[in-house]
Amino acid sequence: MASDTRELLLDRAEALFAERGFYGASIAAIANELGLTKQALLHHYGSKERLYGEVLKRISERFETSSTTDEDPVSALKSFLLRLQTPTAGGLNSTRVLMRELLDNKSRADTAGTWYLKPFLEHLTKMVQAIPNWQDASDVEAFALVYQLLGAINYFGISRPTLTGIFGAETYADIDQAFPIQLERLIDAAISAGPISTA
Amino acid sequence: MASDTRELLLDRAEALFAERGFYGASIAAIANELGLTKQALLHHYGSKERLYGEVLKRISERFETSSTTDEDPVSALKSFLLRLQTPTAGGLNSTRVLMRELLDNKSRADTAGTWYLKPFLEHLTKMVQAIPNWQDASDVEAFALVYQLLGAINYFGISRPTLTGIFGAETYADIDQAFPIQLERLIDAAISAGPISTA
DNA sequence: TTGACAACTTACCATATGGTAAGTAGATCG
DNA sequence: CGATCTACTTACCATATGGTAAGTTGTCAA
Secondary structure (H helix, E strand, O other): OOHHHHHHHHHHHHHHHHHHHHHHOOOHHHHHOOOOOOOHHHHOOOOOOHHHHHHHHHHHHHHHOOOOOOOOHHHHHHHHHHHHHHOOOHHHHHHHHHHHHHHOOOOOOHHHHHHHHHHHHHHHHEEEEEEEEOOOOHHHHHHHHHHHHHHHHHHOOOHHHHHHHHHHHHHHHHHHHHHHHHHHHHHHHHHHHHOOOOO | OOOOHHHHHHHHHHHHHHHHHHHHHHHHHHHHHOOOOHHHHHHHHHHHHHHHHHHHHHHHHHHHOOOOOOOOOOHHHEEEEEEEEOHHHHHHHHHHHHHHHHHHHOOOOHOOOOOOOOHHHHHHHHHHHOOOOHHOOOOOHHHHHHHHHHHHHHHHHHOHHHHHHHHHHHHHHHHHHHHHHHHHHHHHHHHHHOOOOOO
């Protein structure tokens, strides 16, 4: 199977898992979307779990390769976080799949979704500790901050359909535009406040 | 059917929907957990969707009755937000169910999960605009802030199993303890920074 | 030319799922 | 006493689901 065909297949699978979740996305539906039969899909990936594992693995690899080589630690953190929200490169689907993974918490495919998270989170934590007035922050403090920011971004990332439904498309567009600006302000405010230990 | 039996039933249903999602939680499984047969459950709630709708409705009602009559707008906002995270009164299950609802975004049970959110979000937005230096903030600005804080809280709320898996139980306990403190700091920092318009 | 391999297809299958139809035991009420 | 209602149970059922087994077709290298 060609490498780019495989990529395309995983793209569609990821989209479907993002949309309907592990249980909601049947292999027949995924195969159908690619003009394959269910059995052809099963031929390539032995089982649904394996396919799902493949999707998670790819997300994890994508994260690992998105390292920032920025100069200023503050802007490095900012750009890193803001980039998570961008719809390019299937970022939105990844967010949704991972959020579902958080919710399910079942040891699925041997927690393939969580092992990768560790280096990612540690990396982010270290980025915070690279900021001058956060150098004395404990791991836990820096992590708590980072996780709150992650939550702010990812929660908003999955909310578009609902917020559009509630407030209408025009208002949502306004919110969507204001969001990154407000987020940057939030990050700035949190950073200059410094960690608790030095409060 | 007795009112408290009904409550108990919905408690269990909510827990199962929180754990496995709409597709993952079969009516047979829910019924089983209550010592009922699948058909007995179906007798009470005509269909799975209707049962799910009932669960969402109850969550919505629970939210509406949790109004804050605090004095200081800042501490009112803080206590409101922090209370969302408390595991009491099935708060954690509600969070998970609603997060899944955000993810699925399907018009399920006529978007029963989202209509309630509007007053809730508007209430929170107004709480921000009640804060002295946020009085001139636009609706969108105040909303963006509130939604970021909501995201920070709820994202953490669903992450316990995963974070425990990654960092171990002891480290998680540390994080869990530090989280509300750091969150309060984040709220304070964001509030004193003020809205963008007056920046 | 042949043999191996990949990429399927056709044909099944056990189980689970949501749901219906019809009947039954017990309480309540006129 | 009989009627009605609630809370079920038993008996089904169509469909979907994940998965297996065996055969088929095309490619390509030895």
